[in-house]
Amino acid sequence: MWSIRAPLSPRRGSLVRRLLALGFVLPAAMLAAPSGADEAWRTPKPAIVIESKEHCVAPPEQIRREHPDMLRHQRNLTVRLGERGMKFSLNGCIACHADRQTGSVIGSDHAFCQGCHSYAAVHIDCFDCHQPSVRPNAPALATGAKP
Amino acid sequence: MARGAFARKEGHVFWLLVVAGLLAVAGGLAAAYAMEEHGHSISGMSNQIVWGLPHVFAIFLIVAASGVLNVASIGSVFGKPAYKARAPLSGLLSLAMLAGGLAVLMLDLGRPERLMVAATHFNFRSVFAWNVFLYSGMFAIVAAYLWMLMEARMNRYAKPVGLAALGWRFVLTTGTGSIFGFLVARQAYQSALLAPMFIVLSLGWGLAVFLIVQSAIYAWNGLQLPVPVQTRMVRLLGVFVAAGMYFVIVYHLTNLYWARQVAFERFLLFDGDVYPSLFWSGYVVLGGIVPMAILFSPLPRGPLSAVAGSAFVLIGAFAQLYVFIIGGQAFPLEIFPGYVATSSFLDGAIDSYAPSLPELMLGLGGLGIAFLITAAGVRVLRFVPQDDFGSHPAVVVAED
Amino acid sequence: MSAAPPGPSRRALLGAGAAAAAGLMLAPGIRLVELAQARGAGEPVSGRVRWGLLIDANRCASGCTACVDACAQENGLDSTIELRQRPQWIRKVELKELRTGRTAAAPVMCQHCADPPCVDVCPTGASFKRADGIVLVDRHTCIGCRYCIMACPYKARSFVHEPLTQQKPEVPRGKGCVEGCTLCVHRIDRDRSPACVQACAESEHGAMLFGDLNDPSSEIAQRLRATASTALRADLGLDPGVRYLGV
Numbered sequence: 001m002w003s004i005r006a007p008l009s010p011r012r013g014s015l016v017r018r019l020l021a022l023g024f025v026l027p028a029a030m031l032a033a034p035s036g037a038d039e040a041w042r043t044p045k046p047a048i049v050i051e052s053k054e055h056c057v058a059p060p061e062q063i064r065r066e067h068p069d070m071l072r073h074q075r076n077l078t079v080r081l082g083e084r085g086m087k088f089s090l091n092g093c094i095a096c097h098a099d100r101q102t103g104s105v106i107g108s109d110h111a112f113c114q115g116c117h118s119y120a121a122v123h124i125d126c127f128d129c130h131q132p133s134v135r136p137n138a139p140a141l142a143t144g145a146k147p
Numbered sequence: 148m149a150r151g152a153f154a155r156k157e158g159h160v161f162w163l164l165v166v167a168g169l170l171a172v173a174g175g176l177a178a179a180y181a182m183e184e185h186g187h188s189i190s191g192m193s194n195q196i197v198w199g200l201p202h203v204f205a206i207f208l209i210v211a212a213s214g215v216l217n218v219a220s221i222g223s224v225f226g227k228p229a230y231k232a233r234a235p236l237s238g239l240l241s242l243a244m245l246a247g248g249l250a251v252l253m254l255d256l257g258r259p260e261r262l263m264v265a266a267t268h269f270n271f272r273s274v275f276a277w278n279v280f281l282y283s284g285m286f287a288i289v290a291a292y293l294w295m296l297m298e299a300r301m302n303r304y305a306k307p308v309g310l311a312a313l314g315w316r317f318v319l320t321t322g323t324g325s326i327f328g329f330l331v332a333r334q335a336y337q338s339a340l341l342a343p344m345f346i347v348l349s350l351g352w353g354l355a356v357f358l359i360v361q362s363a364i365y366a367w368n369g370l371q372l373p374v375p376v377q378t379r380m381v382r383l384l385g386v387f388v389a390a391g392m393y394f395v396i397v398y399h400l401t402n403l404y405w406a407r408q409v410a411f412e413r414f415l416l417f418d419g420d421v422y423p424s425l426f427w428s429g430y431v432v433l434g435g436i437v438p439m440a441i442l443f444s445p446l447p448r449g450p451l452s453a454v455a456g457s458a459f460v461l462i463g464a465f466a467q468l469y470v471f472i473i474g475g476q477a478f479p480l481e482i483f484p485g486y487v488a489t490s491s492f493l494d495g496a497i498d499s500y501a502p503s504l505p506e507l508m509l510g511l512g513g514l515g516i517a518f519l520i521t522a523a524g525v526r527v528l529r530f531v532p533q534d535d536f537g538s539h540p541a542v543v544v545a546e547d
Numbered sequence: 548m549s550a551a552p553p554g555p556s557r558r559a560l561l562g563a564g565a566a567a568a569a570g571l572m573l574a575p576g577i578r579l580v581e582l583a584q585a586r587g588a589g590e591p592v593s594g595r596v597r598w599g600l601l602i603d604a605n606r607c608a609s610g611c612t613a614c615v616d617a618c619a620q621e622n623g624l625d626s627t628i629e630l631r632q633r634p635q636w637i638r639k640v641e642l643k644e645l646r647t648g649r650t651a652a653a654p655v656m657c658q659h660c661a662d663p664p665c666v667d668v669c670p671t672g673a674s675f676k677r678a679d680g681i682v683l684v685d686r687h688t689c690i691g692c693r694y695c696i697m698a699c700p701y702k703a704r705s706f707v708h709e710p711l712t713q714q715k716p717e718v719p720r721g722k723g724c725v726e727g728c729t730l731c732v733h734r735i736d737r738d739r740s741p742a743c744v745q746a747c748a749e750s751e752h753g754a755m756l757f758g759d760l761n762d763p764s765s766e767i768a769q770r771l772r773a774t775a776s777t778a779l780r781a782d783l784g785l786d787p788g789v790r791y792l793g794v
Contacts, residue, residue: 077591079685082677084736085588091716129686129721131714186722188708193631197693197706257691257706257723265690268671275670275694331664331783332700480702482655482779483642483794491615492638492702493631494655 048115052096057087064116071126090130103135160367161526168519175512178505179254187257190506195498196476201255203468204510207352208248208517209282210323210345211464213316214353216241216289219296223309229376232532234305236364237357238293239524240517242286244356247517249282251509274326281319288312297529320346327475334411335475340401344394351387352464355457358384360521362454364531372450373534381453385442388460392435395467411478415470419497422474425466434463473500586736597680597788598730599760600744601767601776604642604653604793606754612639614654614755617746621731623715626708634705636728637743642794653794654743654755657682657703657728658779658787665695665704674725680760680788681730691723700780703727760788 056063063070070088077083094105097112105113106127113132117124126132181189192199218237222230253259269276292312295305324345327336358380365372399416402408415422441448441456477498482488488495524530586592618637619625626633637656643649659682665674666682673688674695684695684704696704704727711721717733720726731741739745740757747755758767776790 075687077589079683079687080675080677082586082592082679082732082736083589084586094716129711129714129719129724131716131719134716184710186709187706188628188632190708192706192708193629194634194696194705195631195702197696257693257725258689259691261688261690264688265671268673268688270666270669270672272667273670273694275668275692279670326694329668330698332698332780476697480700482701483640485646486642486644486651486794488640488642490638490640490655491630492635494638494640494702498631 043119046115046119047110048112049099049110050097050112051100054096056096057092090126094132095134098132098134102133104133106132157367161522164522165519168515168522171511171515172519173512174508175251175254175510175515178508178512179259181505182255182509183259189503191501191503192506193493193498193500195479195493196473196500198472198476199500200469200473200502200506201251201509201513202472203465204513205248205251205255206323206472207464207468208244208251208513210320210349211352211356212241212244212248213285213320213323213346214349214351215244215357216312216316217350217353218357219292220309220313223292223296223305224313229373229379229534232534233357233361234309235293235296235528236361236525236530236532238289238296239530240357240360240521241289241353242293243517243520243524245282245285245289246520247513247515250516251513254509254512274322274329278319278322278326281315281322285315285319288315317346320349327471332480333475334402334408334478334481335415335471338398338401340394340398344391344398347387347394348391348464348467351384351391351460354380354384354387355460355464358453358457359461361532362450364525365450368531370531372453376534377450377453381442381448381456384453384456384460385439388435388439388442388463392431395430407481407484414478414497415474419474420477420499422470422477425474426470429466430463430470433459434466438463592677592679592736594678594680595761597760598659598735599680599758599767599788599790600730600741601756601758601770602653602789602791603754603756604651604791606752607639607652607654607793608752608754609641609650609652611652611750611752613746613750613752614743615639617742618656618728621715621734621742622718622729623713623720625713628709632708634707634726636705636726651794653791655701655703655779656743656789657699657730658701658785658789659728659730660788661786663785664698664700664783668694668698670694677732681732681735682727683729683732684725684727686719686721686724686726689724691725693725695725700783700785 058066058070071090074086074088075090077086078089093112098105099107099111102108102111105111106124107114109115109118113124113126190199215237218230219234219241221227222232222234253262265279269279271277288308288311292305292308295301295308321342324342327333328339328341330336361372364370399412402412413419416426417423438456438459441452441459444452477500479488479493479495479497482494615635615637622636624634624636637654640653640655642651642653644651659676659680661676661680663674663676663682666676669675670692671688671690673685673690674682675685676682691706693706696702696706704725706725707720707722709722714720718729731739731743734741744755744757747753756767756770758765760768760771762768763772771790774792776792777794778785778787778790779794
């Protein structure tokens with residue numbers, strides 16, 4: 001049907017051009033539409049609750065950007081070299097940021113870790129092994145969505 | 148059967164095979180997903196028998212993948228023309244079975260999602276780490292080899308690349324045997340003999356697979372395998388089976404000579420669980436004596452004798468691997484020589500293993516992957532052996 | 548990255564505290580870890596120390612499982628799947644000598660070899676030996692291939708066959724990874740002894756002794772110098788950190 005040697009005929013070509021145009025214009029229109037009704041189909045921004053009054057170990061911007069490297073670097077120091085008692089520690093994060101009701105950092109989209117990870121669709125691998133709750137024998141809570 | 152009649156059915160047969168293959172693969176993926184969700188508790192494996200039925204399938208596929216390339220090596224490196232015509236099919240089968248075997252191994256990992264970790268963190272004292280490079284290198288070399296074989300102007304490079312492939316697969320299969328050979332503590336494995344034993348077993352198993360696939364392709368395409376070629380290949384398979392049995396006999400005889408190994412050999416060969424019957428009936432009789440009788444028989448034989456002989460060899464292969472891998476783990480470690488030990492961790496006890504459905508499905512999924520790749524390859528590209536001597540002119544598969 | 552080393556006054560306090568605690572004997576045969584100087588925050592372990600155990604099978608009581616229960620309690624091992632799939636980091640082995648009929652009992656756990664086969668075979672390097680001799684699994688890198696379980700002469704390692712949710716915060720462990728006795732590394736790093744050793748002492752049998760093999764003045768080193776001890780599967784030449792009397 002389509003061959004290199006037979007370029008688009010004018011009649012066929014204009015149909016294709018119209019379809020292409022629709023393909024660009026429609027999403028742009030949807031994005032540009034200022035109505036409040038379109039908020040319903042956007043993913044809600046994370047609304048995590050941080051109740052601790054103390055200062056975090058690092059500014060929020062730094063944590064947001066660098067916490068994967070902090071965690072990964074820290075774990076090698078602790079696991080391989082046996083270094084303890086340093087500024088960053090996963091249990092330290094959990095102790096401060098665990099949800100007041102559930103005692104956990106996962107289990108709902110208001111939870112500290114799960115909220116943002118669910119929004120960004122990044123699977124949290126940590127809590128397959130690490131205890132996400134500060135309460136002993138807490139009921140098992142589901143981690144955020146697996147992308 | 149008549150060419151015209153088969154050509155009409157051929158399309159149906161092909162798609163039926165593809166559906167069967169896809170079902171097997173889907174079953175394997177479903178089993179892998181179930182194990183990912185629920186853990187290995189749904190399998191029959193335990194803390195004593197940590198490698199089960201999936202590993203039997205995987206190691207068979209990987210060892211046979213190395214061995215099937217021998218057909219091409221005999222053609223390119225040793226210059227036998229009958230084997231040269233068969234080299235592309237042998238290369239395709241090698242790639243297909245390697246893919247199937249590796250898929251089963253990777254899906255049976257406790258954390259298969261950590262493949263990236265396995266690809267970026269290496270401990271080079273471990274044979275497994277070397278295997279990451281050996282197996283991926285094998286794919287690359289066989290792909291290059293196929294290119295040299297199938298593109299006319301590259302044919303002059305087929306011999307050096309074939310030589311490289313020969314060397315590579317010897318290292319690879321030595322590595323596979325050494326996975327077990329390097330285990331100092333296991334009575335079943337601590338032996339340098341395992342590396343050459345795996346190489347010889349690979350030659351037999353690979354040729355058996357090749358004969359079955361070749362016979363099927365010929366039968367379904369109305370082709371006739373020239374009798375001298377068939378005779379030569381069938382005899383060669385018999386030689387490989389005999390050589391494999393030689394290594395197995397030497398291995399067990401040596402073990403029987405060592406006082407500290409006697410209990411283990413008695414378990415494996417005489418009174419342990421299901422393993423003695425699998426070894427004697429499965430490997431020695433069905434996998435050794437019967438196929439050798441068929442393959443070395445001086446009576447005139449049809450193409451069915453190649454298939455029958457090869458099928459028995461493969462039964463023996465699975466039986467031997469089951470006894471080797473699972474039987475080898477079922478026997479308890481001897482931590483306190485001279486003592487009888489009991490504990491809640493099955494010290495001193497023989498672990499009873501029953502293969503579970505997810506494990507079987509995973510293994511069959513690996514076979515399915517190998518099967519699909521072979522079927523698709525043979526359909527799309529010119530892998531069918533082009534014999535152009537004797538009274539049987541070359542017949543090319545009709546294009547749809 | 549790591550915090551600045553603590554000043555001399557903190558070190559002195561920690562040292563004095565450790566010495567005082569060491570002087571407090573909980574029971575004969577048990578002593579908290581004797582250190583000349585406690586490790587400060589951010590300080591790596593060093594090879595000057597080599598942790599080890601001495602297990603006296605003559606004092607180990609057949610049928611007693613204090614060490615096993617303490618380990619399960621400390622490390623959160625509470626599986627209910629079938630026994631052959633359940634993880635066990637330490638187990639009591641009941642022995643009967645074939646020739647003489649003599650019976651004995653001893654706990655067996657990871658032997659923390661100096662030349663561990665499990666470390667050799669691990670493809671990703673997840674199984675590793677820490678500088679102070681403790682052989683561990685880095686579960687961040689473990690892919691669950693179980694090759695280390697095949698390689699271990701002592702059946703020390705277990706594979707986690709089921710999803711876990713009730714882990715202890717100090718002992719992360721999860722489905723699909725391999726695990727084994729950590730010599731209670733989370734306790735050792737805080738100047739305590741392993742849970743099994745403490746439980747054995749509290750059970751009045753006192754069959755287990757923990758200490759620094761490299762320190763000639765430690766009790767374990769003195770006893771090893773005085774009495775003949777054996778290593779399990781000594782023929783393999785692995786130089787385990789766990790020694791036995793009476794087997």
